[in-house]
Amino acid sequence: MFETPSDDQKHQNDKPQNPVVDAKTPFLIHRRQFVKGIAGTGLALAWFGVFPAKALARLAQENANPIPKNWWFVHGSDSHSNAGPDIDPMEVFLSDVKKAFPQTAFLIDTGDITEHGWEEELDRSRAAIENTYDKPVYAIMGNHDARWSRAGRYAFRNRFGDIHWVIEQENLAVILLDGSVLLEQYGHIDPSELVWLETQLKKLGGKAAMIGFHHPPCDPAQFLDSDQALFRLLARYNVLAVLAGHIHARSDYKVNGIQVVTSGGVVSPKAVYCAWEITGENAVLYERNPVKNEIRKVLSIPLNPRQRGMTMGPLDELKSRKIFGKWHLSAPNESWSAGVDVMLNGKLMDTTSLVAVHSKKLKLELKDLSSGHYEIATIAPKLGVSDMQWRWGDIYKKPDDSVKLRWEITLPAGIQSKPAIYKNRVIIGTNSGVLYARDVTSGNSAWEYNSGADAILSSPVIHKERLYFGTIGECIVCLDPATGHEIWTSPVDGSVIATARIAGESLIVGTGKGWMLALAPEDGTIRWRYKVGNLIKATPAYDGSNLYFGAWDGKFYAVNAATGAEVWVKEMTT
Template sequence: MKRRLLINILLLAVGFIQSAALYADHGTFRFAQITDIHFSPNNPNPTEDLLRTVAQINATDSIDFVLVTGDIAEEGDRATMLKVKETLDLLKVKYYIILGNHETKWSDSGCTAFEEIFGGERFEFEHKGILFLGFNSGPLMRMANGHVVPQDIRWMTERMNLFNTGNSQLNKPVILVTHYPLIEGDVDNWYEVTDAVRPYNIRLFIGGHYHRNRDLRYDGIPGILMRSNLRDKDGKPGYGIYDITQDSILVYTQRIGEPKQQWASFSLTKQYYDHNGKAEKYPDFSVNKEYPNAKEQWIVQTGAGIYCSPAVEKNKVFVGDDMGVLTCYALKNGKKLWSFQSGKRIVGTPAVAEGIVVFGSADRNIYGLNSKDGSLLWTVKAGEPVLGAVTIENGIAYIGASDHTLRAIDVRTGKVIWTYNGVKGYIETKPLVTADKVIFGAWDNTLYALNKSDGKELWKWTGGLTRMHFSPAAVWPVAANGKVLITDPQRAMTAINLENGETVWRTFQSIVRETIGLSEDGEQVYSKTMNDSIVCYATKGDKPRELWASNVGFGYEHAPSMQVEKDGVMFGSTKEGLIFALEPKTGKVLWKHKIGNSLISTVVPLNARQVLFTATSGEVGLLTIDN
């Protein structure tokens, strides 16, 4: 008995030694982290802060490389990112960089400039036995929670499988690098990411975003958020230092001109989480049991991020995606009929009329396709990426681009009828086409009104907005009773005189943001508040008049998905996968249905009982409501 016990103890000891050897099969090294740099053309301080950081890193011994974890440019523009690169290139060691939300939400290139400047949206490298994977955590072009797209989750698991080739236990150490923390409220599909990476030996997530040091757990997996590089209340810029030893990861904050201060440490041998477990929490889908009459007639998991709404013509549905593919699905059952590959991601919602699908791509082209088979009919080249949604009226397509231009194009021939290039910012909105005007906003604090026939400027409205981030650029304007109605990120709803661009009224009463929708009779306008409710205002009169407010219970909300009324039902959607319907005259909730947990773009109702939808997480589907 004693001999058997001794043998068992020896076997356990050998197993422990072998396991520890596997975990410690790496060299010791040191690296730095710089995050939340926020270069701005209007503020020299971030530039000075980064220059001081680069100089100190260059003067520090034994820094093997630097991780740069997003929010490098306040406005996400190409010119500022080029300046960041010039500064980072002064580093004597190699650096690896990912995007933050300031590069993904506000981007005149649809995030393509980042890839062109820095070589990619992800990074992968192995250093002394540890694999580092960095990837985008969104949100891309739409105000919402962060999101890791399906293709990036696949990429992570593929790279970790390759890293562990020949090792069935998948226990070679991996460090994952994001901007956002992988927790509820920050990344909408945190649970998908943690479940996907859990089988592997994830030693640490490294990120930023909060501008302060945080030691977190992502479903048990250790996660570090480092302070911003921006100077703190004492006027000191700062960054992170990581020492990798044989058995530990030691985490330090390094302020300029001071000794580094350790504030966290992690074991390289301890098991922090159950590799065979699941996320500690998942989204709540119980609302679907409360409203069982709303059902998914069909749903397609495309496997790619989607940032635009669907377009529909007769029996076909058209959707663009993050991979630059415009796909046609059968309206009846979601069957894929054809697809067309553009050069880069599609951000703006397409439009279709007269058998021709029109859409823009970040590859700097506007395309016209045959809706029957996807064959290319024509191409219009733009000077910069084309991120705008398309409006077609009477055979003319109206679409804006990042080359400061709005174009009117004959959909049959691809001939450009007119251009307006007086825009200072980039355009992502869907133009409003009225009887004689084209109205749209841009990321330059301005709403523009042009003559529909020749593109001549009629008026511009700025409403006293002073920050680019307050621009009426994501909202799709509506018009009724002699007014253009918009909402903006300053949390106001505004009515503007349609003829002269003068402000009729502006209210902050309801704390709305970037959504608006018009009733079918033009008498009411709808918007989402930033907490739980839909509000309804009258379009008549020279003062704001709220008609009703309805608590839909969707929580904190800031996604730019518009409200749409169809056949006596008002439809809406949220950043956390909810689609809902209200009675237009009273605001009574008719039904709610949760698709997933990511942004649902502006839905497309076919009638009172059928509504098409797309989701950032890659779903396209048709929801049907039974009586």
């Protein structure tokens, strides 16, 4: 069953129905309820002959901290649904879940639901869920859902309700994050997404939580570039596990005491996937092998951080100092006596760079280091082992006197589009859907424009005192570049990833549904449309008469810029 979230769910991020509660249970007065009632009316003293004081105190404590019933959820990943004729992998997976874990409260899918992120694949996956499974399914995007998508998060959100979730139960919350990057393979959790995560963790008030996203963190392959910011945040809260996918294998390892668990890729009917039983005190991981028809207990994690030996608080920061041409690293409470690996900007350093290792200090010789910011990490005792201690820090090498840094700012989201310059302003589109205008001299804010929930991949274009850009939400937007005020918006057929251009008297732009459009710059009226076989991602070239562009259908086109008439089409081979 797939449920489109209500408005409350969208904004409060979901408290699903709890299948643990049995609505058919007859209404009976439990002795805890009875004691609570008489205590609340001041009659408890009259019952000392029936309930001794110690028993009454014990019952009161039980009532204050009731032991939750056991409940289950299932974690799968990487079904890679496509539009082919074969049975959908999601359907096969869910059929096995129904058989093996009928007691589960809900299911989470940590991404790569589709092979390409195309709308027809998303539709097929959603249909498989609706037709096969009668429990809530919470899905997030993986790199396959984002890398070749024609409509980005817009298409995913329209079918699966959201791109991040909070599923809160009595004694545990599962929080799912968006770590996808549109049109890219790797993973990244935007600063705005981490702010959202911390807001949700604060609301839990110390309740145990699991965090889920697609790419496994702190992996030797460095799929994710947000490990430092993420684990510095998680260290301050009662987070017992991170759930992921991507590698198509069931695995588990620890990072700074937090368990990382990946599910197998259920695109294969042989894949081993995960099921969690949440008891009053522990989260117990089981793995399901459909081929062997086996369920095996893997590990158990206490919900109480003290029982895990965890102290919630700031993560020790790696300190760095440059002394006589060598970088000295130290962490206040870290010991490297058992060994250490070092990574610089996600790349494992050659051991010859380790000049000296002491239990508390590390000396590095970093040759030919260009100016700029670097992330450095130490991993003890070694990268890739089952229990790792990661510490992060930053190295900054100042530019020489010939290069002057005028200013530097951090925006709440990543940037994948080219900025535009208008007079004394630089205008920047971000992955949060916000367009920022900053003063080129100081970096101070001039104005902001929120285009919606989806990333701006279409770079802003300035022409005759107007600014134009496209949105994933299927619109072309025109703003006053001086003030950021909206002049017009024009709905188009398909998400806009490509950057527009002016050709003659028209604004030209391609869409995710394969339309090349000519719009009137003054009001957004569509003058002509030309259809191709797939996504148009790039800006066309213009020679004064014709437009030249390629599309994801493997063809290259020449079209008259004034009329949209086809000049020629060539099949391209690679």
